[in-house]
Amino acid sequence: MKRKRISRRQRSHILYGYLMIAPLTAGLGIFYFYPFFKVFFDSFHVVGAFNKTSWAGISNYVTMFKDPVMWSTLWNTLRYVIVIVPFTLALSILIAALLNTDIKGRSVFRVIYFIPAITMSTAISMIWRWIFNSDFGILNFVLSKFGVPAVQWLSDPRTAWITISIVAVWMNVGYEMIILLAGMQGISRTYYESASLDGAGKFQQFRLITLPLLTPTIFFVLITTLISTFQIFDVIYMMINSKSLAKEASQSIVLYFYRNAFEYSKKGYASAIAIFLFLIIMLITVFQMRMQNKWVNYDQ
Numbered sequence: 696m697k698r699k700r701i702s703r704r705q706r707s708h709i710l711y712g713y714l715m716i717a718p719l720t721a722g723l724g725i726f727y728f729y730p731f732f733k734v735f736f737d738s739f740h741v742v743g744a745f746n747k748t749s750w751a752g753i754s755n756y757v758t759m760f761k762d763p764v765m766w767s768t769l770w771n772t773l774r775y776v777i778v779i780v781p782f783t784l785a786l787s788i789l790i791a792a793l794l795n796t797d798i799k800g801r802s803v804f805r806v807i808y809f810i811p812a813i814t815m816s817t818a819i820s821m822i823w824r825w826i827f828n829s830d831f832g833i834l835n836f837v838l839s840k841f842g843v844p845a846v847q848w849l850s851d852p853r854t855a856w857i858t859i860s861i862v863a864v865w866m867n868v869g870y871e872m873i874i875l876l877a878g879m880q881g882i883s884r885t886y887y888e889s890a891s892l893d894g895a896g897k898f899q900q901f902r903l904i905t906l907p908l909l910t911p912t913i914f915f916v917l918i919t920t921l922i923s924t925f926q927i928f929d930v931i932y933m934m935i936n937s938k939s940l941a942k943e944a945s946q947s948i949v950l951y952f953y954r955n956a957f958e959y960s961k962k963g964y965a966s967a968i969a970i971f972l973f974l975i976i977m978l979i980t981v982f983q984m985r986m987q988n989k990w991v992n993y994d995q
Contacts (some may be wrong), residue, residue, distance in 0.1 A: 787868050859945055
């Protein structure tokens with residue numbers, strides 16, 4: 696078969712297309728792909744001062760699997776995921792459903808709920824750190840009026856991770872609410888009108904129409920929330936003092952990676968931790984995508 700010749704105009708269009716995507720491609724290569732392969736390379740080396748490397752083989756991974764602190768931080772991270780993800784998803788769906796109704800001032804409420812998503816996490820963490828302060832925090836002050844003794848929210852290993860989870864849920868709800876609200880508004884009103892004519896109430900419409908048609912959006916929100924929770928770092932770093940008794944009980948994998956890389960000067964070992972976290976997130980994401988495909992095929 697003869698190959699179809701490309702005209703000069705088509706070649707110019709192709710060239711312009713490549714020029715348009717060149718900045719994004721360069722950014723991805725410099726800030727995403729190169730760091731990933733650099734971390735993968737460093738995970739098999741001992742990285743010393745001035746980034747001098749020496750081959751270490753799989754010794755970093757062997758050390759990681761034998762490290763009890765690594766497994767405790769993995770358990771802490773899984774604990775954050777188990778608590779933060781379902782609570783954030785449930786609250787986001789509930790708030791999105793309420794703001795999707797004809798309530799007075801819903802535009803104002805949407806802005807209020809979305810403010811934490813556009814506020815710097817460091818500023819939010821410092822405010823919540825003041826609220827949960829055991830000596831002069833406003834929360835303990837309010838509780839003292841009801842005769843409740845002061846709680847060591849950020850220094851007690853039993854309560855520190857719960858405190859972090861509360862702040863993380865509060866920070867993530869607004870962003871996910873906006874995505875779910877957009878998904879709800881994309882559902883045709885004819886479904887609800889037909890259901891109301893058949894005598895279905897608001898709760899039945901939500902259960903039988905909104906949730907099934909919102910499934911792709913819920914899966915997207917679930918995956919993004921799970922990934923961000925596995926990567927939780929800034930809230931813990933800003934709220935938990937490095938000398939606190941709750942340091943290890945609240946430490947996540949990413950925070951442990953940071954401390955090994957920049958505080959303990961073990962960049963090779965830290966790179967192995969980063970690759971291990973990447974594999975965990977990738978496997979969970981693939982599993983979720985397969986479950987989503989099965990769900991869609993089942994519905995069809």
